[in-house]
Amino acid sequence: MPPRSIAACLGLLGLLMATQAAASISLNATRIVFDGDHKEANITVRNGNQDVLIQSWVDMNDASASRAPFAVTPPLARVFAKEQQLLRILYEGTGMPTDRESVVWLNVQEIPQASESENTLQLAIRQRIKIFYRPAGLTGSALQAPAQLEWTLAKHGSQTLLQVKNPTLYHVSMADIKVQAVVASDSTMIAPGEQKQFALSAPVASGPVRLSFSSINDYGAQNHYSAPLSSGTALPAYATESRLNP
Secondary structure, eight states, X not given: OOHHHHHHHHHHHXXXXXXXXXXXXXXXXXXXXXXXXXXXXXXXXXOOSXXXXXXXXXXXXXXXXXXXXXXXXXXXXXXXXXXXXXXEEEEOSSSSOSSSOEEEXXXXXXXXXXXXXXXXXXXXXXXXXXXXXXXXXXXXXXXXXXHHOEEEEEEETTEEEEEEEOOSSSOEEEEEEEETTEEEEEEEEEOTTOEEEEEOSSOOOSSXXXXXXXXXXXTSOEEEEEEEEOBTOSSOBOOEEESSOO
């Protein structure tokens, strides 16, 4: 492509980026806990400086984005500037496991109205947050689940592996998982009954070492945990909550 054409394309791209419409909506929560004792859960969509149309639905987060047995009402709504819209999430009553917590995803897609000015790039921006469906009658507690995770250190040749098992009925979302100063994972979620392992990028001491991580609770806040670990020990370690940031 000739230099003049390249310059023209770059100039047009810069103009489009300069006039790009920013995302207008925001959600009042980072996650939703759907209590099986209730018929519905709610979330509020707040709008910014421009009128928008929002489309909302729930999917299973699988490869085909298959529909989950939940309905969102209203599924399509116009939200005026500086106003908000309450979304009601309704469970159809069947289709989800009843013996453990499950996760589906709420999608809220912003469809901006047609721009009155030329050379404006407008994007249909989708926000996705997790819905934790918690059936009625589950034993245990989601708040206690992080302290019940079973942690071990294992050697695989020259590699050290951090292993964790979730024996509870609840999902545990974690961030900043470290063994001493070695980061095992920036963020992960472990499902009920699931086991995960993380290969450490650096060797750790043969004696007791310190595991630390943050657990994200039902309200999106972080609780900090720590535990002593020893490589080659068959018995798992359990973390305790710390009031101080690890």
